[in-house]
Amino acid sequence: MKTESKLRTIWREYLERSFTITIPVLAILSAFAISGLIILAWGSSPFAAYGALFSGAFGSPAAIATTLQRMTPLIFTGLAVAYGYRGGFFNIGAEGQLYMGAIASVWCAITFPTLPSIVLIPLCVLASAFMGMMWVLLPAYLKSRRGINEVLTTLLMNYIAIQYFEWLVRVDHIQEGITLFGGEIPKWTFINWIGIKDATQPHPKTALLVETSFMPSLKSLFEGKLFTSLFGGTAFYQELLSTPAFGRITLAPFLGLLAVILIYFIMFKTTTGYRSRAVGINPEAARFMGINVKNTLFTTALISGTLAGLAGGMEVLGTQHRMIPNFLVNAGFDGIPVALIGQLHPVGAFLSATFFGALRAGANKMQVITSVPVAVVYIIQSLAIVFAISGTTVDIGSTLKKKRIARETDEKKKLMAVEGEVSNAS
């Protein structure tokens, strides 16, 4: 039997295992190639357009800050969908859970504005996670105990959440000492207590949150005593602090990264994650293995909802600092393609969210510089999803592995036959 060189072995193993990465990468490249033809037909240069797209996503501190801002909610909704899907709970209600999470965060910040940052920020983050979890409770129960399709229930819960928000943002939030728009002194009611509209102005929007509830920015961290004492005298440090974009980069994307690590750990290193994946692959087999499928599905759904709720909290505490109608359209639904392109893996979801965030951030510059419409970005996204899904059906990794095993078996048989002949002859 031929012995395989070490280099060849590494290459072969890479080929067999890397298709979970190669497929989405090829899908994205193909999407760019086909969209390039569309740009060409539009009358612009695809290279100029993609150059502007890249520059708009990573070409300056402001561009990077925008990319980080756009990718943060997608990391959480992508994780929510990926974790749910792997566990047999296809959560397409991330949009509604995100809205509820954002409502909870905003309500927390406008109701307890006097709390110090160190208490208020974690409290509001927890509130968003809790409301996201609560919003998936009913679909989780119906799926795990009654077997009702979660696609339908989570989808319908989205509409309820959005309409609830549309109502809530038109109900004055009354607090002690407040004067209504128009000069009236309001009476406290429960409805007004849960309302989130800024009562001092007419438009349907919440008050700007108190600064103590803002997710700390890198700028505010770097302005702390430690960094000032270490780098205070350097020109680079001063320039960094004077860059407005630096103030827009908050801890939110880093918390997103932390969530990726945590979900990876839960998914692949804990029994909870193992059970969840087992139920997702084959509930009957999981039951045969002694796994409580109902409880596992229920837990999976709650974790998924919690992650989606956090997406809303991160957006209002980290970026927008208030809610208005249509404040973050489709970020919940976008979690589905993020998860799919990310091959339903936490790390993949993170990379995919980065890709989506960069596309969104860079699209503006592409349109401004090359007049290529932003819609091209959505074509790229859609094509990437189609190719990525198609790619998984090809499963080249398994095919290669099967061929290798067949070849090795043949060689073994031949070898055994030769050895047999030799022994017979002797």
Added chain:
Amino acid sequence: MKKTIVVLVSLVVLAMLMISACAPAAPEKVVETVVVEKEVEKVVEKTVVVEEKAEDPLAAAKAFLAGKKICSVLPGPVNDAGWTTQAYNGLVNLRDNFGMEILYREETKVEEAEAVMREFAEAGCAIIHAHGFEYADQIDAVAAEYPDIQFLQTSRCFGKEPNVIGHCYSTGEGGYFIGMMMAQVTKTKKTAWIVGTSYPNLDWQPEMARQAAKDLGLSDVVIDEVPVGSWNDPAKAKELTKALIDQDYDVFVLLADAGDTGIVEAIKEGREAGKEIIGISWVKDKNYLGPEFIVGGWEERAWKQMENGAVAFALNGAPVGKDMPQGLADGVCALNPTYGLIPLEVEKQVFDLYHKYLEEGQSAIPNLRVRTDL
């Protein structure tokens, strides 16, 4: 014989008197013509004077703005036949009449607006315009980073940034005049404003329409405000209007932007079923959508507001921060023709009061409350 002569002369005199009495008052007509001609001359004179006065600042503004770039953040598609189309018309006006270059981004989500405005700023836009109150925080944030750029925002009645001009309408004027029409045209005493979504400034218009009905002694006329829930959903707007038609509503104000086509379809179907229903335009004249049943209605000229903002910037020679609530007196709103679709006496009454209001102002309509804070 003498008697006969006297009778004949008397008859001739009488006949002459009758003929002269029946004849048109020729001398009076001549006098009237003269008066009219004089009036026309006066108007011409006035116009000339106004143009002479306005020519200088506009020429200076045109010279300042020519070649500069105005960039717009738009919430919807430019062909929505309503709100966003108005902004697009504003851009076209500044391009064609002031020599500006234009750039715009349609269907801009709130979370994207800040990044879009930054890209505009980096691309050398001298004026950045955001078309809607929802972009207030974003425009404030970017305006602070780019103090040398003039920012314009529609639907913003208040602000304090030194380089942001806020445009809003003097709200309530249109509601009152359209309310007069609605209350008198309806036969079923059920009318409705179909709006995309409910906002305080929109809510105030039906409020003043109800006031107009009350002033006419027609308090029993129902004037409802019915939100579609979207500015971009003709199908939903159509279903909503059909449901109202089934409940005998017969006058509708079209205030749903892209949804207006759905309202027009519903009215058309209702009329084909034998119901007498009319629509009244809002934002711009939408008679072309249904020449037999859409009244010109109320015009809100966002393009004029944008022009006023750009001119204010040009005349200052540097970015300026101020609030510009404007209405009929400023020429940014107007009552459009009715195309003979409403009774003549109603049209006359509405337009007479309209002209009186233009001349005398608030005192012409004591119960009209114009809001500049919404």
